Structure formats: structure tokens, C-alpha cells
Amino acid sequence: xxxxxxxxxxxxxxxxxxxxxxxxxxxxxxxxxxxxxxxxxxxxxxxxxxxxxxxxxxxxxxxxxxxxxxxxxxxxxxxxxxxxxxxxxxxxxxxxxxxxxxxxxxxxxxxxxxxxxxxxxxxxxxxxxxxxxxxxxxxxxxxxxxxxxxxxxxxxxxxxxxxxxxxxxxxxxxxxxxxxxxxxxxxxxxxxxxxxxxxxxxxxxxxxxxxxxxxxxxxxxxxxxxxxxxxxxxxxxxxxxxxxxxxxxxxxxxxxxxxxxxxxxxxxxxxxxxxxxxxxxxxxxxxxxxxxxxxxxxxxxxxxxxxxxxxxxxxxxxxxxxxxxxxxxxxxxxxxxxxxxxxxxxxxxxxxxxxxxxxxxxxxxxxxxxxxxxxxxxxxxxxxxxxxxxxxxxxxxxxxxxxxxxxxxxxxxxxxxxxxxxxxxxxxxxxxxxxxxxxxxxxxxxxxxxxxxxxxxxxxxxxxxxxxxxxxxxxxxxxxxxxxxxxxxxxxxxxxxx
Amino acid sequence: xxxxxxxxxxxxxxxxxxxxxxxxxxxxxxxxxxxxxxxxxxxxxxxxxxxxxxxxxxxxxxxxxxxxxxxxxxxxxxxxxxxxxxxxxxxxxxxxxxxxxxxxxxxxxxxxxxxxxxxxxxxxxxxxxxxxxxxxxxxxxxxxxxxxxxxxxxxxxxxxxxxxxxxxxxxxxxxxxxxxxxxxxxxxxxxxxxxxxxxxxxxxxxxxxxxxxxxxxxxxxxxxxxxxxxxxxxxxxxxxxxxxxxxxxxxxxxxxxxxxxxxxxxxxxxxxxxxxxxxxxxxxxxxxxxxxxxxxxxxxxxxxxxxxxxxxxxxxxxxxx
Numbered sequence: 001x002x003x004x005x006x007x008x009x010x011x012x013x014x015x016x017x018x019x020x021x022x023x024x025x026x027x028x029x030x031x032x033x034x035x036x037x038x039x040x041x042x043x044x045x046x047x048x049x050x051x052x053x054x055x056x057x058x059x060x061x062x063x064x065x066x067x068x069x070x071x072x073x074x075x076x077x078x079x080x081x082x083x084x085x086x087x088x089x090x091x092x093x094x095x096x097x098x099x100x101x102x103x104x105x106x107x108x109x110x111x112x113x114x115x116x117x118x119x120x121x122x123x124x125x126x127x128x129x130x131x132x133x134x135x136x137x138x139x140x141x142x143x144x145x146x147x148x149x150x151x152x153x154x155x156x157x158x159x160x161x162x163x164x165x166x167x168x169x170x171x172x173x174x175x176x177x178x179x180x181x182x183x184x185x186x187x188x189x190x191x192x193x194x195x196x197x198x199x200x201x202x203x204x205x206x207x208x209x210x211x212x213x214x215x216x217x218x219x220x221x222x223x224x225x226x227x228x229x230x231x232x233x234x235x236x237x238x239x240x241x242x243x244x245x246x247x248x249x250x251x252x253x254x255x256x257x258x259x260x261x262x263x264x265x266x267x268x269x270x271x272x273x274x275x276x277x278x279x280x281x282x283x284x285x286x287x288x289x290x291x292x293x294x295x296x297x298x299x300x301x302x303x304x305x306x307x308x309x310x311x312x313x314x315x316x317x318x319x320x321x322x323x324x325x326x327x328x329x330x331x332x333x334x335x336x337x338x339x340x341x342x343x344x345x346x347x348x349x350x351x352x353x354x355x356x357x358x359x360x361x362x363x364x365x366x367x368x369x370x371x372x373x374x375x376x377x378x379x380x381x382x383x384x385x386x387x388x389x390x391x392x393x394x395x396x397x398x399x400x401x402x403x404x405x406x407x408x409x410x411x412x413x414x415x416x417x418x419x420x421x422x423x424x425x426x427x428x429x430x431x432x433x434x435x436x437x438x439x440x441x442x443x444x445x446x447x448x449x450x451x452x453x454x455x456x457x458x459x460x461x462x463x464x465x466x467x468x469x470x471x472x473x474x475x476x477x478x479x480x481x482x483x484x485x486x487x488x489x490x491x492x493x494x495x496x497x498x
Numbered sequence: 499x500x501x502x503x504x505x506x507x508x509x510x511x512x513x514x515x516x517x518x519x520x521x522x523x524x525x526x527x528x529x530x531x532x533x534x535x536x537x538x539x540x541x542x543x544x545x546x547x548x549x550x551x552x553x554x555x556x557x558x559x560x561x562x563x564x565x566x567x568x569x570x571x572x573x574x575x576x577x578x579x580x581x582x583x584x585x586x587x588x589x590x591x592x593x594x595x596x597x598x599x600x601x602x603x604x605x606x607x608x609x610x611x612x613x614x615x616x617x618x619x620x621x622x623x624x625x626x627x628x629x630x631x632x633x634x635x636x637x638x639x640x641x642x643x644x645x646x647x648x649x650x651x652x653x654x655x656x657x658x659x660x661x662x663x664x665x666x667x668x669x670x671x672x673x674x675x676x677x678x679x680x681x682x683x684x685x686x687x688x689x690x691x692x693x694x695x696x697x698x699x700x701x702x703x704x705x706x707x708x709x710x711x712x713x714x715x716x717x718x719x720x721x722x723x724x725x726x727x728x729x730x731x732x733x734x735x736x737x738x739x740x741x742x743x744x745x746x747x748x749x750x751x752x753x754x755x756x757x758x759x760x761x762x763x764x765x766x767x768x769x770x771x772x773x774x775x776x777x778x779x780x781x782x783x784x785x786x787x788x789x790x791x792x793x794x795x796x797x798x799x800x801x802x803x804x805x806x807x808x809x810x811x812x813x814x815x816x817x818x819x
Contacts, residue, residue: 187657189656189657189817202569455679
């Protein structure tokens with residue numbers, strides 16, 4: 001009954017006129033940037049973060065969250081209509097969604113994507129409400145050894161599951177670790193790789209790397225390619241999926257939601273991993289796997305549900321442990337800190353209106369998204385026709401403003417430009433930037449907790465296996481390695497990549 | 499020739515004196531920038547912004563708060579030291595200003611580089627332990643630490659933070675050996691102590707009071723020379739460990755060479771701002787107290803604080819860089 005009361009309390013908070021408006025702005029902006037390739041939720045939230053200083057915490061968080069899950073919806077629209085993933089997670093949706101559009105079935109594809117996402121969003125919201133409070137209790141039992149083992153598992157899982165060349169992703173993880181080390185060492189206060197530049201003594205800002213590598217690097221890459229866009233606007237006619245479509249999609253949506261929820265709680269696994277796994281699973285379960293890649297609706301329904309469930313459940317570790325499971329969540333933590341709220345397990349008890357209000361707003365936001373996405377498809381398609389020569393300079397200008405306002409320092413802008421160039425080179429050489437970010441975020445946290453654990457145990461490494469929670473994570477890490485490196489799995493993944 | 503030169507120099511000197519006194523008379527005639535060398539949200543920011551708003555009222559010109567965080571306050575403070583000494587760039591400094599010279603090679607002189615305006619207030623700290631630690635008073639904690647040298651551990655917000663230095667001063671004064679476990683910021687450190695992993699922390703009153711009231715942490719003593727108004731039942735640490743005081747403080751400075759008339763004007767404005775209800779109310783709700791000193795007293799206070807923490811940094815063997 002407590003749960004019901006809490007949810008009702010949350011809806012009371014979320015249904016205030018002001019918060020409804022923030023929620024709407026959030027999902028609208030989210031859909032917009034999801035539709036537009038090149039700008040992801042990470043860069044957008046980074047840019048908007050300074051604007052939320054003067055908004056009250058609940059409203060600010062509701063809006064930022066809306067941008068995040070809204071982008072997951074919007075990304076599918078571009079993927080289906082233009083074969084251009086607006087979001088990394090939508091890469092999978094391109095495979096069958098675009099084929100459906102070519103066959104004149106863009107309407108049902110978009111509708112199923114929206115329904116699947118809505119279902120996943122609803123389940124994800126419920127999961128946060130159910131699992132949040134108990135997880136927060138467990139969270140206090142996490143000391144340095146537990147955090148280290150948890151992060152080890154996240155990093156291993158991400159490295160193993162990463163798509164593409166394993167050597168390349170591993171080298172990017174290491175590169176991220178190196179960038180993460182820059183700044184004052186927590187244990188000794190020593191400055192590492194700062195070259196006597198005081199601006200570097202607090203380390204390289206996460207936003208600097210994210211905007212530099214993702215926004216700037218991506219734009220430079222796009223400029224190097226001729227504009228090539230084929231749009232099937234004319235063919236978006238009948239929206240509703242048929243009875244058979246719905247029947248075929250029902251279980252993939254349920255399975256996708258389950259997969260996405262699982263990966264969501266794991267730190268460091270992006271929504272792309274969830275949607276890829278769901279696609280693999282559906283293909284494996286299908287009676288006729290050859291239909292996949294030729295417009296199978298299951299290939300849209302499952303992954304879309306998975307990436308949305310993932311986006312939603314990513315909030316669980318952030319809200320209850322104060323632990324960022326992804327780059328966007330790291331920014332959300334930043335938003336909390338700016339508002340003077342200490343992230344961590346105590347948020348739920350000290351600021352219940354924030355916790356439950358946010359949860360309730362997510363469900364409302366998901367409903368808004370279904371409404372936004374179906375009738376407004378025509379509008380989104382128009383946006384795709386904005387010429388890059390107008391779009392790109394605007395994005396660059398907003399990024400620069402966003403970076404400057406974080407610490408009012410032009411040094412950060414130069415640094416971003418540097419990372420933009422690096423990001424461009426990495427893209428050209430086929431190095432994916434996501435593992436870099438992962439190493440950058442998780443690496444220093446792992447180091448910090450490893451050294452703290454050793455300090456507290458007076459140099460006895462057995463502390464990682466004698467504490468039960470830590471031991472469980474270590475065992476899980478080994479299992480992931482065994483299962484995922486098993487040759488059969490490896491082959492499947494490669495077959496899919498082709 | 500030499501005579502002509504000396505006349506020119508005198509004339510020039512007179513001219514400068516005239517212009518500065520004119521500048522001081524109609525000061526301020528444009529917005530004043532108040533640099534806070536820490537990010538938004540922390541205690542420096544809260545206190546600085548509050549005083550900044552009131553200074554705007556007193557001076558009749560907008561005081562614009564500019565957060566220039568980085569390197570424990572060094573980045574922002576350097577900007578203040580290098581700004582033109584015309585009273586249009588001011589800076590907030592805190593305890594960190596007296597500690598940084600002993601930790602870093604600074605790009606400015608922490609005393610000679612600045613003209614002291616005044617202190618805004620002091621913020622008390624509180625020594626807390628996790629209830630699982632079998633001590634209930636400061637003396638018991640010292641006794642336990644002496645019985646098991648190096649076995650007890652305390653958490654801090656990082657090397658050079660006031661949590662760190664306040665604890666090191668405690669160790670030096672009590673001659674006890676307690677292991678330092680640094681965290682990245684006060685929040686994670688507090689979470690660890692709440693979970694009972696590290697069991698001791700010397701922390702700001704604002705951050706800690708909710709946990710003391712809920713019984714999750716046990717307060718042994720506050721760091722001020724008098725008992726805190728927020729926690730009047732809790733003794734001071736010095737009641738159990740004579741000679742110990744450690745408080746955070748915040749003050750306002752201008753670049754060295756700022757005309758005395760402008761300093762005087764600013765000190766009067768600060769003093770009036772400190773008397774407003776908005777400030778006294780907010781300070782007491784944060785567990786901090788308004789403190790007043792003349793500009794000269796504040797300058798001397800900065801020097802005495804630097805000497806106090808130099809001893810702690812050197813004898814405690816604290817090193818950054």
C-alpha cells in the first residue's frame with residue numbers, strides 16, 4: 001500500500017501545471033533532438049544544464065529526464081523514415097524499420113515503435129517505484145570493495161558486449177582511462193598529467209569530452225560527406241498496424257522490455273546493447289529468421305521496447321545509489337548537485353517529492369510521447385529537411401555556449417575543440433567513442449575505490465572475496481566473461497554485424 | 499633637466515591621486531563583479547551569493563556573482579589577484595585560502611596580493627562517528643585511538659579539504675593516530691560513514707545535522723570555541739580536548755592596491771549587509787554565524803589562519819603536488 005500512496009503522492013507532484021509544462025518541454029525537446037541526427041540527449045542535456053540553475057529541482061529533473069527518454073522515441077522516427085539513426089540505440093531499428101518503410105508500411109512501423117516504447121516505459125517506471133526503495137537500503141551496504149567489484153563487472157560487460165572490433169574498443173576504453181586520470185589524485189593530492197595548468201587540476205570535464213567527441217566530431221564527419229537523404233514522407237499514410245502486426249509484436253515487446261530493464265540497471269551498458277540483444281533474441285526465436293532484415297515487425301518492436309526500458313531503468317542506480325550508469329545519468333547527478341542536493345541513498349527519504357514526482361512524471365511523459373509521435377510525424381519529417389548549413393552552425397554555437405557556462409572558462413572551449421578534432425580522427429579510423437566515455441567515467445571511479453578498499457583493508461586483497469556482495473559481483477563478472485566469450489555467442493554477434 | 503623630471507613625476511603622481519580619489523567618490527558607477535572560486539551549490543557559493551545580493555542593495559549597483567571554480571579555489575582567486583585594483587572585481591575567500599599556500603605553488607601572493615575588506619562569517623563543523631563505534635565522547639574516541647594506533651579510520655572530502663585539515667589538527671592536538679581515507683567530495687564521504695564503512699568524520703554542520711537528528715550518526719563535539727546554536731546539547735570538541743578549534747570562514751577581498759577609500763566604502767556596505775534580516779536568518783538556518791571585523795583585523799586574521807594551518811600541513815605531513 002505504501003507503494004500506491006507514494007505513487008499517488010508522486011502523481012500529485014507531477015500533475016502540477018508547472019511540472020506538466022516542464023515534462024512537456026522535456027519530451028518535446030527530446031523528440032526533436034532524437035529526430036535530428038548529430039545531437040544526442042547527452043549534448044543537449046549538457047547544454048541545457050546551466051539553464052536549470054534557476055528552476056526548482058523537481059521541475060529541472062523532470063525536464064532533463066524527459067529529454068533523455070524522449071530522444072529514445074525520436075531516434076526511431078528518423079531510423080524508420082530515413083534509415084539514419086538519430087540515436088545510437090536506433091541503429092537496430094534501421095535494419096527492419098527502414099525496410100518496412102520502403103514497403104509502404106512506415107505507419108505501422110512507427111506505431112509499433114511507439115506502442116513498444118510506451119509499454120516498456122510503463123514497466124520501467126513501475127520497476128523504479130518497486131525496486132528503488134529496497135535497492136537504496138542495499139546501497140548503504142556498499143563500501144569501497146563493493147563499488148569496485150560492481151564497476152569491474154560493468155566495465156567487463158561493456159567491453160565484451162561492445163559492437164565492432166574488440167581490440168579497437170578496448171584501446172578506446174584505455175584511452176578513456178588515461179583522460180580520466182588527468183587531475184588531482186584523490187589519495188595523495190598529486191597532480192597527474194596536468195602540465196602545470198591549474199585548469200586541469202580538477203580533471204577534464206565530462207561535458208567537454210562528450211560534446212567534443214560526439215557533437216563536434218560527428219558534425220565534422222558529416223560535413224565531409226555529401227548530403228544524402230531519402231525520405232519516404234509520401235508513403236506515411238495508414239498509421240494503424242494490422243491485427244497480425246499486433247499479434248506478432250506482443251511477445252517481442254514483452255521480451256525486449258525484460259532485456260532492456262536488465263541491462264538498464266547494469267552500469268555502463270548503453271541502450272544500444274539492449275536493443276542489439278533484443279534483436280538477436282527475436283531473430284533466434286523466429287520461426288523464419290530469414291524475414292529479418294526484410295521488414296520484420298518483430299525486429300522493430302523488440303529493440304524499441306528494449307532501448308526504452310533501458311533508458312528508464314538507468315534511473316534506478318542513479319536515484320538510489322547516486323551511481324551514474326551512463327553518461328546522461330552522470331549529467332543528471334550533476335544537475336542534482338548544482339541544485340544543492342547531495343546525490344545518494346538519502347535523496348529518497350529527504351526529498352520524496354523529487355523521487356516520486358520524477359517517477360510519476362516519467363509515466364506521464366511516456367503517454368505524452370505517444371501522442372506527440374503519432375500525429376506529428378509529418379512535422380518531424382519537415383525538420384529533417386532543414387539544410388545542414390543552417391543546422392550545424394547552430395549546434396556548434398549552442399554547444400560552445402553550453403560548455404562555457406559550466407565553469408565560465410574559455411579554456412574548456414579550447415579543450416572541446418581539441419576533442420572535436422580527436423573525435424573526428426577516431427571516427428575516420430573506425431574507433432567508436434562510446435567505450436572511451438565508459439573508460440573515462442568508470443576508470444577513475446574504479447581506481448579510487450580499489451585504492452580506498454586496499455587502504456582500509458591495510459593492503460589485504462582478500463577483502464574483495466570475503467565480503468558477500470563484492471564476491472557476488474566478482475562471480476557475475478567471471479560468468480559474463482565465460483558466457484559471452486563462448487564461441488557460439490561470438491559468432492552470432494559477428495553474423496549480425498555483417 | 500633632473501628638476502623638470504621630478505616636477506613631471508610629481509605632477510603625474512598628483513594626477514593619479516586625483517583620479518583615484520574621484521574614482522572613489524563616485525564608486526561604484528557600474529556593476530561590480532564578485533568572483534566565487536567554487537562551483538555553484540557549495541557553502542562558498544551560498545554565503546557569497548547571499549552577501550552579494552545584499553551588497554547590491556547597499557552599493558546601489560548590481561553585484562554580479564561569477565563562479566570560477568577550479569583547483570581548490572586557486573583558479574578564481576588568481577583572477578581576483580590579477581584584476582585591476584579599481585574595486586570592480588572582488589573575490590570571496592575562505593579557509594581554503596589559508597591552506598592552499600602550504601599545498602600548492604600559487605600563482606599569486608596569498609597576503610600581499612590582496613586588500614582585505616572584511617569577514618562575512620564562520621561555519622562550524624561537527625565531529626561525528628557511526629553508532630557502531632563504541633565511543634560516546636571526544637575523550638573516549640581519543641582513548642580508543644590511542645589504544646589501537648592506526649586502526650581507526652576517518653573520512654574526508656579530499657586532500658586539503660577542511661574535513662581533512664580539521665581532522666589532522668585533531669590528531670596533532672590529541673596525539674592520536676587515525677588513518678585518513680579521502681573521498682571525492684563531502685557527499686560520498688558522508689554516504690560511506692552512514693554505511694559504517696569508515697566510522698569517523700569531521701564535517702560541516704549543515705550537511706551532518708539531519709543524520710545526527712535521525713540517529714544514524716552520533717555527534718561527539720562541535721569545532722567552534724562556543725557551543726553551536728543549532729546543536730546546543732552537543733559539547734564543543736575543546737571541552738574534551740582543550741585547545742582545539744577549527745572553523746570554516748568566509749571573507750571578501752579586493753586586488754592589492756585598491757584605493758583605501760573604496761575599501762572603506764565596501765567595508766561599510768558589507769557591515770550593513772550583515773545586519774540585514776535576510777542574512778542573519780539564512781546564516782543561522784545554515785548553522786553559521788555572522789562575524790564582524792575591521793578590514794585591518796581581517797587582514798591579521800588571514801595571516802594568523804595561514805600560520806595555524808601551516809603547522810598542521812607541515813606536522814601532519816600533508817602534501818599535494
